[in-house]
Amino acid sequence: MFVLKLKKRNKRRILQSYVQHIYRASEDIELRCKELKLYMNTVTLSDDRQSIGRWSFVRLSHPATMETIAMDSDLKKSKPIKKIRRNFKNNNKSSIKESFVNPRVYMKDTIRNISNILRFSTWDSAQQQLETLSIKWDSYTINQVLKTHPPMEKAWLFFNWASKLRNFKHDQFTYTTMMDIFGEARRISSMKFVFQQMQEKGIKIDVVSYTSMLHWLSNDGDVQGSVKLWEEMKDKGFCPTVVSYTAYMKVLFNHGRVKEATKVYKEMIRSGCAPNCFTYTVLMEHLAGCGKFNEVLDIFIKMQEAGVQPDKAACNILVENCCKAGLFIRTNSFPKIVDIVEELIKSGIFLGVNQSALLIYKLGCAKKPVSAAKVFDFLPDNEKNTTTYTAFMAAYFASRNTSKGLQIFKEMKDVGIPVVLGTYNVLLAGLEKSGRVDEFNYYRKERKQMMQNISFSGNQQSAEEMTCNFLFGRDYVS
Numbered sequence: 001m002f003v004l005k006l007k008k009r010n011k012r013r014i015l016q017s018y019v020q021h022i023y024r025a026s027e028d029i030e031l032r033c034k035e036l037k038l039y040m041n042t043v044t045l046s047d048d049r050q051s052i053g054r055w056s057f058v059r060l061s062h063p064a065t066m067e068t069i070a071m072d073s074d075l076k077k078s079k080p081i082k083k084i085r086r087n088f089k090n091n092n093k094s095s096i097k098e099s100f101v102n103p104r105v106y107m108k109d110t111i112r113n114i115s116n117i118l119r120f121s122t123w124d125s126a127q128q129q130l131e132t133l134s135i136k137w138d139s140y141t142i143n144q145v146l147k148t149h150p151p152m153e154k155a156w157l158f159f160n161w162a163s164k165l166r167n168f169k170h171d172q173f174t175y176t177t178m179m180d181i182f183g184e185a186r187r188i189s190s191m192k193f194v195f196q197q198m199q200e201k202g203i204k205i206d207v208v209s210y211t212s213m214l215h216w217l218s219n220d221g222d223v224q225g226s227v228k229l230w231e232e233m234k235d236k237g238f239c240p241t242v243v244s245y246t247a248y249m250k251v252l253f254n255h256g257r258v259k260e261a262t263k264v265y266k267e268m269i270r271s272g273c274a275p276n277c278f279t280y281t282v283l284m285e286h287l288a289g290c291g292k293f294n295e296v297l298d299i300f301i302k303m304q305e306a307g308v309q310p311d312k313a314a315c316n317i318l319v320e321n322c323c324k325a326g327l328f329i330r331t332n333s334f335p336k337i338v339d340i341v342e343e344l345i346k347s348g349i350f351l352g353v354n355q356s357a358l359l360i361y362k363l364g365c366a367k368k369p370v371s372a373a374k375v376f377d378f379l380p381d382n383e384k385n386t387t388t389y390t391a392f393m394a395a396y397f398a399s400r401n402t403s404k405g406l407q408i409f410k411e412m413k414d415v416g417i418p419v420v421l422g423t424y425n426v427l428l429a430g431l432e433k434s435g436r437v438d439e440f441n442y443y444r445k446e447r448k449q450m451m452q453n454i455s456f457s458g459n460q461q462s463a464e465e466m467t468c469n470f471l472f473g474r475d476y477v478s
Contacts, residue, residue, distance in 0.1 A: 022463060110135055111144045118150035123157050130161070137162060139171050146177040152185050172198070176209045183216025191216060207233065211244040218251040226251050242273040246282055253286040261286075277303070281314045288317055315341065316355045338363075338371045345378045353383055353464075357391035357471060364395025369404070372396075386412075387468040390423045394472065397430030405430050406439070420465045421451070422472035 114133070117126045135141065142162050146155055159178050163170055175198045182191035195213060198205055210233040214226035230248055233240070240248070245268040252261035265283075268275070280303040287295045296317070303310060341351065341359070351359065356379055363372035372395035379388060389412040396405035409427055413419060424447040431440040 026463070107141075107144075111141070111148065114141075114145045115148040115150055118145070118154045118158055123154060126154065126158075127161060130158075137165050137168050139168075139174055142168075142170070143173045143177050146174065146181065149181065149184075152181055152187070155181050156190075170203065172204045172206055172209055175203055176212050179209070179212055179216070183212065183219070186220055188217065188220050188222070207238050207241055207244050210238065211241075211247050214251060215247050218254065223251060223255040223257070240268075240271075240273075242268065242276050242279060245273055246276070246279040249279070250282045253282065258286075275303075275306070275308070277308050277311050277314060280308060281311070281317065284314060284317045312351060315351055338374060341375060342378060350380065350383065353385065353387050354467065354471070356383060357387045360388065360391040361394050361398065364398035367399045369396050369399045369401055372399075384417075386418050386420055386423065386464050387471060389417050390420075390426055390468050390472050393423070394426045394430070397426065397433070400434070402430055402434040402436065418462075418465065419450070420468050421447070422469040424450070426472050 110133075114130070117129050121129065142159075145158065149155075150158070155178070159170075159174070162168060162174075175194060179191050179194050182188075182194065191213070195205075195209070197203075198209070210229055214229040217223075217225040217229065226248070233244075245264060249261045249264050249268075252258070252264065265279075268279075280299055284296050284299050287293075287299065300310065300314065303314070350356075356375065360372045360375050363369070363375065372392060376384070376388065376392045389408065393405045393408040393412070396402070396408060406427070409419075409423070412423070424443065427443055428440060428447065431443065
């Protein structure tokens, strides 16, 4: 058993990324390791000659594949699928038209197959399998396989293997993707080697290649190297795009070079590049980190006025940082935020459990439980879980509507949502403040019984329970 300990001031940062990553990874491992079983009701005779039904199962793990199945080898290789189509005429006579149609193989299935070969086979075995594939090896196919992020060593071996193929030559797209793989793995020397190969072989180096390089150099802490690359790119006559401008601004902001980043932003505007959603998000992130929450809200409003649709990252920055600062309460901007969240959800963009819970709770603190209920109703069914239900209940308690908060708690139990320690903390704090002593004592005993059961069973907490307990400890509800 592993125990994760962290400082209180860092708990939200951990919850946003690390815990959620563990939750998704565990689900993925569980799904891949899931064993398929076929259940059958077998009938046996008892001593008194009566039938007894008993369920049993067999594991679906048959070793046969298309290569080993009993079928003529020539038939497997070249026999097309026979398709019979009947054309009915008005005189009720029918003629049968036979045509042979080869099975359709989609490119995405081919890419997935090649990626799985690289992931789950040794390189010697993978190379043999790749050579037997009857596909056209072009730049698009190689690039898409590399973008599936196979293991780094296999990706490099595959990259070099592809360079030896007949009638194939790597271009700036495959080289840039290979640089991204090395950059993400912090293999900066290998990334620089690939970039040098591009220059030596006369491969066209474009703005995307330079942007990728300066991003990964900055990510490794070499901000001066990123600045030199930016100057080199401009000296060679490349015109930066909004993506490269934004990436370079983020590099400068992250390393405290605010004046230079501001200068780059003004240069971008003068060049005619309109800021996109990522540009506004970078500006909001920097301002929020400096504690300038009023400016964050101004940027968010300007982004909408410019016709740029905010994405999940922008809304998360706005909700988390400005909620913590109490900005929405002071400026009465919650109705506008609720409308924005509604439009995002209608577009298929969701804030996520943590940010939704925070927004619902802060709406309650602002004495706007109706808006909190509206946001809760917007949530998809899979996000109406322990954390968001507890936040919804906390919103009513924070707005001094104890009866409604207690009703939400009972509804939560009725629909089968797990109740955890954080939920009881919210409930007991709300009942205590409203002076409902009898109910407080009743649910305090219920919480004590739950904690004893957990201690006796020794079951580990799920990621959802951990999230709720982190967000709604005793110090959270005020």
